[in-house]
Amino acid sequence: MTNLDDLESLLRDDTPFIDTRSPVEFAKGSLPTAINLPLMTDDEREAVGTCYKEHGQDAAVRLGHDLVSGDRKAQRVMAWQMFASQHPDGALFCFRGGTRSEIAQRWLRDAGTEYPRIKGGYKEIRRWLIESTDQLIEQAPLLLLGGPTGAAKTRILNEGDGGEPIPGSVDLEGLANHRGSAFGRRVTEQPTQISFELALGVLLLKHQHAGYQRLILEDEGRLIGRCALPLSLQAARQDADWVQLDASVDARVEHSYENYILQNLEDLKSENATRGFDHFATGLLDSLERIQKRLGGQRYAELKANMRSALVAHERGKPEGHKAWIRELLIGYYDPMYEHQMNNRARPPVFRGTESEVTEYLLEAGTTSSTD
Template identity: 45%
Template structure:
């Protein structure tokens, strides 16, 4: 499993994996699809760590066996076995491929359940994925004003990575979802795996990504990816202001409200209002005091109408926000990279261009 080809196959096949590290370790960084069923929970790991530092490895291992015995051991075994039964071909790992994964595999073997242990553990897999950023696929950056439908276009193009989806954030002041973003490390792992999947079996072609800044919410794009995106050719998606207002309304109001309703139920209105006010206030300085006050008042009126089931008034503040804030800001940014634009047009026009037998995606 230390062979790079085997690690690559592991991620390409989306192999089922049990991560036996403690919860706190898993939260700091994990792989898509891996399930966290610790052999030592956070508190137990902490106690074993103290013992290791004060009394040495033998004492620490002895304490670990004492902490996870009887019913505790039986419960953990049961959870591992349930997962393996439902997911044939399961792999298992700890941080470095050491004692925790070794003991877990031995316990499973004792009860007749076989899993494959990953030598080097999480650390070796993480190092392998980080190496993918040293060989990023050739990129084509999808750019365009706010609300033109870049995410929709990405979903229709052959070969794309939706960075905002992986970061669980739409990338603007209004981009956060009710549920938190993944950890920085988990995001990087997911992006690297997407790169692997794109390049598998391909000798040419470009990978489409959306034009992003350094940050997507609190997630930072890896430096190598930032550099590659800054040098990549751009395709510019265009649409009318009216269509953009409707799209923003649908994505950031209608769909977002559904998320908040599911997440918060009876208090959804309070949390949804807080989300929108916080986003508006975050761009107050760049909007200017007068414009900010006007947009905020329109938002307040829209939220009041929303209470009676009428969401349409939200469009009254979305339109001026696009015209007076997002569009001028985007035009300024686009001027600095206009020489990189290789094609521009509507969604249909860009899709037709992308399917031509010549061009950046095929050479």
């Protein structure tokens, strides 16, 4: 039976994977191209684990075969076969590349399907990707895009090349499924920390393979929502070259209004047309409450009152009232924070300009191959 160990090629080429670990293990994090088709359910795995502790490995293996037998076994093998037929270039893995993936591979072979498994399993994949990520961040010349909240940094990185991403850029907020501020929560949940790190590692492999001159990222803080940047990236950004994006307050208010108000409400209504506005309003008020201590009591109370008034008007068909509290929040809260952060940077920006000027600069910085 075939075991694969060329992790770089497998991950870089978006190989489809069967993750045979239990659902609770999978939920903690897995690869972007993995689907969970477990050998055992959570309850079955728990029973086998208890048996192993009390009676040893042989008894646990026997119990596992008893629990997953007959129609239950046939259904799981059928699911693996269907995946294998749809993805003949794929592979399977378990936690350590041991018993569970070996059993799945053997049962598939007995059913007439040869399918490879990953040597070392999930544990080795994660170890290798963490090490690879740290090495790539250390080696790649880093260029950060900075600018005040609402300056449309993410839009530039994702759409700056004629509607396509700036070459050499990686969208950290997209990977984290979060817009990066207290109000940045999206309709769908963020990935787990492990899934975020694994997805970033895969994208960095692709970035290196493409031969870009620089790794271009939005200048993020330590956290994007609940997803933390790798420690190596947190350290590297301190001394990295960076570009300053300038934007007027009016432009930033408009951008924030379009994304955090109009687009967010549209997304919520697409998920729940009946309760979408209620979820939207609750989300805004909860986001404001999360920064209550930093705002101070009086400012928080004023912003909350203005936000409630805007929500009442919005529900009556007049959403533009949100722009008043957005402006107040940008000028009175986010701008002082950003100025403090910039004053603590180790070096001045290598370039600064408007959206069009910064876009042109980043396009030139990102398109030159390191082999040119």
